[in-house]
Amino acid sequence: MQAFSHLLDRLSYEPGRLAKEALLTDYLRKTPDPDRGYALAALTGELSFRHAKPALLRELISTRTDAVLFGLSYDFVGDLSETIALMWPASERGKGENAGLSLADVVEALNTAKKAEIPALLAGWLDLLDETGRWALLKLLTGGLRVGVSARLAKTAVARLGTITPDDVEEIWHGLKQPYLELFAWVEGRSGRPETLDPVPFRPVMLAHPLEEDADPANVPADALFVEWKWDGIRIQAAAARDAAGHQAARLYSRTGEDISGAFPDLVALMSFEAVIDGELLIRREGAVQPFSDLQKRLNRKTAGPKLQRDYPAAIRAYDLLMLEGEDLRPLPFMERRRRLESFLSDLNLPQIDLSPEVAAGSWAAIAAARQTPESLLPGPDANAVEGVMLKRRDAPYLPGRPKGQWFKWKRDPYLVDAVLMYAQRGHGKRSSFYSDYTFGVWWGAEGQEVLVPVGKAYSGFTDEELVQIDRFVRNNTVNRFGPVREVLHSKDAGLVLEVAFEGINRSTRHKSGLAMRFPRIARLRWDKPPAEADKIEALETLLTG
Template identity: 55%
Template sequence: MRAFADLLDRLIYTRSRNAKLKLIADYLRATPDPDRGWALAALTGEVDLPAVKPALIRALIAERVDPVLFAMSRDFVGDTAETVALLWPEPAEKRAYNAEPLTVAQVIDRLASLSRSDAPAVLADMLDRLEADERYALLKLATGGLRVGVSARLAKTALAQAFGLDVDAVEEVWHGIAPPYAELFDWAEGRGAQPTAADVPVFRPFMLAHPLEDGTVDLADYAAEWKWDGIRVQLVHVAGQTRLYSRAGDDVTGSFPEVAAAFATPGVLDGELLVKGEAQGGEAASFNALQQRLGRKVVSAKMLADYPAFVRLYDILFDGPEDLRTLPWAERRQRLEAFMPRLDRDRFDLSRVIDATDFDALTEIRAGARDSAIEGVMLKRRDSPYVAGRRVGLWYKWKRDPLTADCVMMYAQRGNGKRSSFYSDYTFGCWTEDGELLPVGKAYSGFTDEELKWLDRFVRNHTVQRFGPVREVEKTLVLEVAFDSIHESKRHKSGLAMRFPRIARIRRDKPAAEADRVETLQRMVT
């Protein structure tokens, strides 16, 4: 655990992407199997230890430390694992353990085989054997929330750089190999052949777009289509198996079983997962409707009926075993159109190309698009192959201008990781006709580091009540909030839910009484 703990500690305090890549690469080269494979699985979110839950950890520390002291410490530190790691008492017999240090593989093998009744004693014994930073690494490993600023893609890139591999080739075979990735490291170090994706429904990296900044493109060279506001998915059917993958490469098949069951034609498709809306006559509903389905491991019959999912298709990567990714977009579009009759019309449709004579005409069409499921416009070069990642000049995304509202800060909470010392998560509200302030959203982005320091001081100096880690503040600060769309929501007292809210501006010049009203936001609902 020592090397893994050192790695996490350095990653937490390293901001540079290249420096993080080097730290992970150095660790993977220096660490033996299977520890490095399990560490890589932890960094990519592939470790699942169901016997260890946050409640178990809180119960263990409550047996050893005054609960009031723990609550106060947790509020100050901002992270349960770090608080427990620091407060955990040193056992009197710890010296007896020093001859046999724990490894990452031992920890995972032992915790993965536990029942929930056996887990407390085993986890406590492990914590007794470790130093504070190792305890922190153990708890993060056990609960699956590393929060060290490393995405799955970054970890895979570090692996590729460490051993001179192509990261897209790594992505191609990733889902066909289980942790601790022995075949992957055999290939990386020249002891084995490259693993194959044949007859395995693996994930292929998505082609992504650059934002279209202040500029135009020639529609003779670029096709325009709507950017739909769902989640990007890849559908893979091979050897009788179907998988749905999110943009991050997560397997979301279980959350949308009806879509997976409807895709039984060999091939790989790229599209947007959406939910049908009754008000739209069966067309796509808002993202808020889709959100009811996301992250559910078990989907009830009622959920399937109330929020029926479908995929609006953008592209085709494979037609049966034939790889089409090197073909230009225009040819792939023709192949996709020819593929459509083989699909279930209730679960799949085709994202249409926007008919615009020139860029000025497209600008007008985009400006008038406030459909609840439209996020903007995609511009795709007609001769572009399907290549992983973002390549300059091939695809552009031209999101519609955000909506804005002036809201009043109501509550603040500490952030996580490098923000754990700052109040960086803000709940804000708007006024009702009766002068009541109702929460309408929560945001934790959009501001600079200097603005964060200012906001943190404001929270500390204007706190009126505390509710555990949350502070209620004086209702005097106005925040201009930008958001992509707003929808009705039964889960919120205001009846509204914002899509991607972020702080656009701190309105120190504006009195709180002049902030927007809830009825103003209601008129923005799509």
């Protein structure tokens, strides 16, 4: 546990990607099994504990310190794990004995302990560990490490232990189990490549780079690219095949490999083929693509009943074909895979699984026009569901990760609205000392009787310098507090106007304004604009009607 806590501590202060990779590789090389495997699971988000939740941690700290003092401290620090780690009373046991507690001890005890046994276990460990160790333990429990390490970076560090590539690790990752003993044995050359018996494993997806408008068009001929729409759903992989016994197996995976089949049994029931499709998950009603908010009603559910399936019928818009009847098509050029996909879907003949159409754009000017005005080429509902265009080299193989120069995404210009800052909350990790999460609103009501109503939240888009400016404004203009949330002065005469960029807007019953923004972020601070001149709700309503 000591080595793991020191790793997290160093990672949290190291800004460079290569330096983080070196720290991880060094830790994995020096740490024995199974500790390093559990550390890898934690860093890739694969580790969770059913009974150890934040509410339990709050109850534990309430037995060791004053509840009001804890609330004030948590409000100031902004991070639950860090607050508890600092406030937990020091113990003589934490001055040297913690070296004997391994990460495997913690993980295996939490996985086997009964719910009633968890509080005593945690209290004993917190007494045993020093401040850094307590912080690492609590981060492990809550699952929010926030040390700047992506799952891809962790897998890259594993690959550096041997001569394999990160893509090799990605290819077998979803068939592995913690603590990954077979993976480390293979990487270090002590055994062969791990084999999976899963007939429908997840295949690592290929991702696109944002188009660099000032460079890429000059370097990439338009006729070398296949152009298709970027749909506003979620990227999925539909995998179906027969197992060794001849039984049909089918799964829907998210882009990150999460099995979401349970939420979409209507689609899974149709997957009687032997293929792997890369596509976009959408809600389609009477042939028209519905808003993303309709899809959200089915996401993050373990099951979906008949009414939900009927009211929000799911569909797949296919982009690519990765496997077909046991043949791996990924090494083939994109246009050959596309030809095979068209033939496959034609034979399949399912309206719920259709082909993403090619955009007829043979020049960069035509591509730019299609990207900004999809309504000129698509019917209204479908045009509203387009985020932009995808540009794929016609000769590109299907490569895992984000290979440079193969696929590009070119999103539509975002919508902009001037909104008034209403509430602020502290951020997490490096931003825990700043008020960096903002709720903003626009004017609503009859002339002379307008009130501000919240329309969105954002925690990105601003620079570090702008963050300091907003944080200072929040602290100097707080008019009320609700737990960790501060209400900021906002009226016609006083307040801070934010220019907010967002990708789209939908109806919402969960928001007082009746609207929900897609991917809002702060575009700039409008110190020059009085709150009375911020936008009204009508400016957003017009986006719904086109």
